[in-house]
Amino acid sequence: MITELGHFALILALFVAIVQSTVPLIGAARRHLGWMAVARSCALIEFGLIALAMLSLIHAYVTSDFTVINVIQNSHTDKPLLYKITGVWGNHEGSMLLWVFMLSLCSAAVATFSDNLPPALRARVLSVQGMIGVGFLLFILFTSNPFLRTFPAAPNGQGMNPVLQDPGLAFHPPFLYLGYVGFSVAFSFAVAALIEGRVDAAWARWVRPWTLASWCFLTIGIAMGSWWSYYTLGWGGWWFWDPVENASFMPWLVGTALIHSSIVVEKRDTLKTWTILLCIITFSLSLVGTFLVRSGVLTSVHAFATDPSRGMFILLLLVVAIGGSLTLYAVRAPALKGGGLFAPISREGSLVLNNLLLSCGCATVFLGTLYPLFLDAMGGPKLSVGFPFFNRSFVPMMIPMLLAVGVGPLLAWKRGDLLGALQRLWAAYIATGLVVLAAFYVTHGGPVMAVFGLGLSAWLFTAVLTELAERVRLFRIPAADSLRRAVHLPRSAYGMTLAHLGLAISVAGFSASAFDREAIEIVKPGGSISLAGYQVTLEHVDRLPGPNYIADDATIRVTRDGNLIRYMHPERRYFPVQKQTTSETSIRTNLLADLYVALGESDTKGDWTVRVYWKPLVPWIWIGAVVMAFGGMVSLSDRRWRVGVASRARRVEPRVLPVAGE
Amino acid sequence: MKRIFFILPLVLFFVLVGYFVISLQPGHDTHVLPSAMLEKPAPAFDLPGLDNSGPLTMAGLKGHVVVINFFASWCVPCRIEHPLLLRLAQENHLPLYGIAYKDTPANIKRLLDTFGDPYRRIGMDQEGHAGLNFGVYGVPETYVIDANGIIRKRFVGPLTPETVDKELMPLLKQLEPST
Amino acid sequence: MKALLLSLALALSAMTAAHAVEPGERLANPVLEARARVISSELRCLVCQNESIDESGADLAHDIRMLVRERLVAGDTNAQTIQAVVNRYGQFVLLKPPVEPATYLLWFGPPGLVALGLVGTAFWLRRRYVSPVAVAPLNAEERRRLERLLQDNEG
Known part of the structure; x- marks a missing residue:
């Protein structure tokens, strides 16, 4: 009923x-x-x-x-x-x-x-x-x-x-979908603007909160998905460049570009047609992602049970929605007049560079994800495009972008002073140099790219803080005045600072994965493995009943220099209904590094395969993502306040009067 | 001239749609991989037979057109094609040889006792080495090898009456017109 | 339907084992083992479709890992070892597609796009931006107003 x-x-x-x-x-x-x-x-x-x-x-x-x-x-x-x-x-x-x-x-x-x-x-x-x-x-x-x-x-x-x-996966789709679908609002605003033939600063101010909110949800959604694969898959991988992951990553990249270009529309009344196009593309990529995941045209570990008739239906939806909006774009966008002029070296210029690199990055991910399909459709050879492609093509594009994130916010609108900005970043040079040297020393000249990545993270982190210090004129005017300036800074400024700091934190997490260490051994109960200064001892394995599974629960004692750190309990769970076994890993973090333990199979003698990994800075990946999303929220709170002022004042007034009369 | 930039996204999108349409065509299965071994000599193998039926070797099969079927008792899709294999062996005298992939003689015997034995001879590939050399990635897989020992065709997954009529039998006829 | 059934069956058989590289598989020689790990991480597990054989717990991944190690022990170079796997399973097993005419667009497209984008943007910015004509310096009154405006803006 x-x-x-x-x-x-x-x-x-x-x-x-x-x-x-x-x-x-x-x-x-x-x-x-x-x-x-x-x-x-x-x-x-x-x-x-x-x-x-x-x-x-x-x-x-x-x-x-x-x-x-x-x-x-x-x-x-x-x-x-x-x-x-x-x-x-x-x-x-x-x-x-x-x-x-x-x-x-x-x-x-x-x-x-x-x-x-x-x-x-x-x-x-x-x-x-x-x-x-x-x-x-x-x-x-x-x-x-x-x-x-x-x-x-x-x-x-x-x-x-x-x-x-799994709790992580249970709440991953709602966040992800809120992000995907939230971009539909930006899409609808773009289509409405094309129908009206008008895009101005007010339009950009209306679109921005919706874009920001969707972006925050998508950021959290992607981070949750990656965190889930980190702790479930049993060896700590957190990103695979899998088509389904890429399907969520592409709207994120273009959505990030959109957040930045809409600032230019709002402040400088230019880049309008480009921003409209980004609005359309961001949501279109969400739709294409839905199509890829559900039509079965791509092979993926995460794909839903697929059915070609559904694929055809979604394809039809794509043609109507994306084809329709792009046609409207082709017809109406040329009439939109661009406004403010700016020099190549300026805040606008740096945001254009940001948009260019993010868009090219997205195009690269798109090409890599769909290339096997293109070749196949043309009768070409069957190929795989895996992580080595993305590491070689996508990552190098992000390096200049990360460098530019440090400099861009220090440039003035219209016409910036690059040399001056670079001079003001002296602290960033020092920090980068120190981090690179320290990383080389600690890892004995470890993987060059990873050390370089840590340097990049330090550069970004310090440059972002430098920008904040510049804004409040720290050390140039009395500290009390700086504090007053800091209090009066708009929340959007803090939002940007936080989001960029989050990015720096995540970059450190990504880079440090090259320093991971692992030990995979067969141990008897009582036996131990040492890794990265930890002594990991398998005490015993017990069979425990779960609500809908039976678990082999290992009790593992972790000590360091003879001192007990904690007990860990990785499990193997057998689900009789599906006749499947899953592995529940156990992770101990001190926020600087994770100790990651997974229980493998047991042999006939009662020995167990135990996998121990030591992963430095890996929690920073998700901490950074959370900080990024939080920055977005802070920025959002500023916008809402500003946009709401006029209407709230209007509505509140009549109510105030009777109260005064009582 | 300037308009081109505004039309470009639309054009690119429709190119993309074209690819999607091709990929969605029935019969266009992106999951099935072609064999890298096609038109190459079948890898040598020397497998112990089931019971005392003597070993199954690639060298011993040369000189005749043969069909080699990789199967296992633990493989569900194999059960689907089993009756078809039986019928082909009995009615069409299909030169069918079986390679039991990662399975034990006891299990294979039980399987064949229950469902019938379509194979002229069976080789036990308990370690899966022969399968690895053939590039098998899941059972069942069926290979057609000509008299010179060259792999001419590979069927991934269970054979169906349709694939047998349209592909397997015509190929066999072409390879060995006399039979 | 047939393909669906098959992939289902494959997926199920892939689920039986749980983890990536197993201790028993490893080679005693750490140099060879390290090479094996690098090679394994760039070879795709065919039944799981999007994992490397180093990460996958599938039986087939185990077999290919063993094949890789056998070849390395027999003295093959990394390239020869990878070729041995490609000979059996085709180029599909390579997570890193080879650079050949069919993949030129894949490999050279992205850098080409960035180059094109940079040149195009530079051209567009130059054409749009006309350097401002020298303007008369502000007088005292104007400068005061500017200061005030700037302060309002930053507050």
């Missing part, structure tokens, strides 16, 4: 979305305020309906309703409650429902927080959001309906892939 309610709500949502995508658009063209106002209510109703559909599917999972095919295929009564709920989006149909749920959430957010938007722009933006919704609701209802039933009910479900039964 509740399932039918959800199914019906989803169908109703489709019709609401159809209204939302047409009526306001016509209203905006005819300047009919009433028709334009339909957009808001439609967006809110659509959100309510899809939320209802989502909740009813969750209900079916929680109550283990085995008349619903989707529940049979992906759930089991023995599964812990958390994974019953997250299992909803652990499969193709459910994850598509989550996708449109996030889309309607974004539309509802635009509808709610758009008091300061001109009514026509708001109507058009919501109408484009509605069109995207129509496309994906049709896709769900016709090819991937999670509400289909079967009778008689199955005795029990087939369970969920044990690899997916």
